Amino acid sequence: MLNNHQYNPGNLLNALSQLLKLRNDVELSKSLHLSEALIALIREGSHPVTGAILIVMHEVSQLTITELRALMGDRRGSCRMAYGRLRQTLRQTLRQTSGMPSSRPVEAQLS
Secondary structure (H helix, E strand, O other): OOOOOOHHHHHHHHHHHHHOOOOOOHHHHHHHHHHHHHHHHHOOOOOOOOOOHHHHHHHHHOOOHHHHHOOOOOOOOOOOOOHHHHHHHHHHHHHHOOOOOOOOHHHHOOO
């Protein structure tokens, strides 16, 4: 079955340009206070549309984060932190609360 709503951040950039009545990516980058290079990377799919970028887009366009995500084809119900980043965050938290570094794996400390 074909999915008509494929992920494409270029659609989001196009919609924002239309909504804000901008002629090109240079004007879009200025209105979003992002570099032209970053806009180009997002458009070609080499750079993710991060939460911080979505917040800037929301502030400028007044579209909700859900609407912005829908415009680029992001249909996930929720976003999760990557497991490696979660493990790193847990490890840092455990070190801060215990006051000393631990050589035991995080999984062993949690059980």
